[in-house]
Amino acid sequence: MTALPLQNPFDDVLRGPTPCLALAPMHDVTDLRFWRLICRYGGADLYFTEYIRVHGTSKPRTSILRAIDDNPTGRPVIAQLIGNDAAALVRTARELQQRPIVGIDFNLGCPAPIVYRKRAGGGLLRDPSRIDHLLGALRAAVSIKLSVKTRLGFDSPAELEPLLAILARHSLDLVTVHGRTVADCYHGQVRYDRIAQAVSSLACPVLANGDIDSAAKAAAVLARTGARGVMIGRAAIRNPWIFDQIRAHREARPAPVPVGRDLLAYLEDLYEASSLSTLPEAKRVQIVKRAMGYVGPGVDADGSFWREVRRARTHAEMFDACRRALSHDRPMALVPVQGLAPPTGVEPVADRD
Numbered sequence: 001m002t003a004l005p006l007q008n009p010f011d012d013v014l015r016g017p018t019p020c021l022a023l024a025p026m027h028d029v030t031d032l033r034f035w036r037l038i039c040r041y042g043g044a045d046l047y048f049t050e051y052i053r054v055h056g057t058s059k060p061r062t063s064i065l066r067a068i069d070d071n072p073t074g075r076p077v078i079a080q081l082i083g084n085d086a087a088a089l090v091r092t093a094r095e096l097q098q099r100p101i102v103g104i105d106f107n108l109g110c111p112a113p114i115v116y117r118k119r120a121g122g123g124l125l126r127d128p129s130r131i132d133h134l135l136g137a138l139r140a141a142v143s144i145k146l147s148v149k150t151r152l153g154f155d156s157p158a159e160l161e162p163l164l165a166i167l168a169r170h171s172l173d174l175v176t177v178h179g180r181t182v183a184d185c186y187h188g189q190v191r192y193d194r195i196a197q198a199v200s201s202l203a204c205p206v207l208a209n210g211d212i213d214s215a216a217k218a219a220a221v222l223a224r225t226g227a228r229g230v231m232i233g234r235a236a237i238r239n240p241w242i243f244d245q246i247r248a249h250r251e252a253r254p255a256p257v258p259v260g261r262d263l264l265a266y267l268e269d270l271y272e273a274s275s276l277s278t279l280p281e282a283k284r285v286q287i288v289k290r291a292m293g294y295v296g297p298g299v300d301a302d303g304s305f306w307r308e309v310r311r312a313r314t315h316a317e318m319f320d321a322c323r324r325a326l327s328h329d330r331p332m333a334l335v336p337v338q339g340l341a342p343p344t345g346v347e348p349v350a351d352r353d
């Protein structure tokens with residue numbers, strides 16, 4: 001029997017018949033151009049903006065508003081806020097809910113010291129009563145969906161249980177759990193058992209997040225956690241085919257298997273998507289290297305491809321190296337050799353406009 005479409009696009013993807021596949025918010029990566037690019041490879045079911053920094057006098061960056069207003073994905077978008085000032089969060093949420101978004105998400109996970117030292121993002125996990133206060137203010141102000149994206153705790157996964165009790169008080173519509181603490185940053189094993197604990201204790205849907213880098217891993221995490229879906233970050237930069245590979249795996253049909261030439265074409269697309277054509281070439285090369293840092297290591301066994309790309313100063317040097325390594329029709333696994341740590345170790349925090 002075919003399920004009838006639900007009324008709200010959020011409910012369609014989160015309460016529909018198949019697990020929800022979400023593209024993670026990634027600051028300085030998941031903007032309009034990257035969303036457009038990922039859609040060409042199949043795309044996600046649900047998109048989150050990169051975080052919008054909120055304080056007394058803040059205004060959302062125009063690049064983020066453009067992504068919301070011109071959403072090229074045809075899929076629902078949730079706008080993510082990060083901050084600690086209740087009045088400013090409420091003001092920003094009220095303004096944003098006039099735009100074409102299905103929900104507001106509140107960031108409780110950013111591990112960048114410049115953010116958490118201000119008791120925002122992951123830093124709020126040290127101050128549970130503040131979380132309670134901020135979520136109360138947001139829930140009262142937000143008439144669309146309200147969600148939270150969190151880590152397990154600041155120092156210890158044991159902090160999750162009291163946190164879940166707070167989250168349960170605020171009629172949230174969705175919770176995403178990255179199964180690490182703030183102190184873990186991107187190191188160590190993701191605690192899928194703790195994500196399962198969130199699933200069983202919360203009434204709302206939960207998305208599992210952290211180190212999901214293949215269709216088989218997505219299926220295993222869904223089975224292990226009972227989550228309503230998965231959120232994928234770094235692996236989607238490395239392997240934009242991943243969402244369609246997950247769908248194919250689920251439907252037991254052949255999955256897209258990119259070969260070297262496909263990856264080469266994607267890297268050309270990524271170059272265009274990661275930086276504005278009006279920027280000087282050296283700057284564009286520098287910017288794209290950050291995104292390429294998720295792809296490059298692991299392209300070959302000895303790492304020589306990535307070493308060469310890192311040395312490149314011009315587009316020609318960079319893509320000569322890419323063509324030498326990738327002009328072939330052999331399948332590319334696109335699974336990291338040793339995890340996908342961000343090149344900088346933390347989420348970058350610099351504003352672009």
Ligand SMILES: Cc1cc2nc3c(=O)[nH]c(=O)nc-3n(C[C@H](O)[C@H](O)[C@H](O)COP(=O)(O)O)c2cc1C
Nearest residue numbers: 024025026027050051178210211232233234342347
């Ligand atoms: C470059 C980068 C930027 C990120 N920016 C954000 C952000 O703006 N908001 C957020 O909640 N998480 C952010 N994250 C965390 C991701 O959303 C995700 O939780 C994390 O990367 C783990 O998922 P993964 O293993 O699938 O990458 C960022 C991660 C990276 C690598």
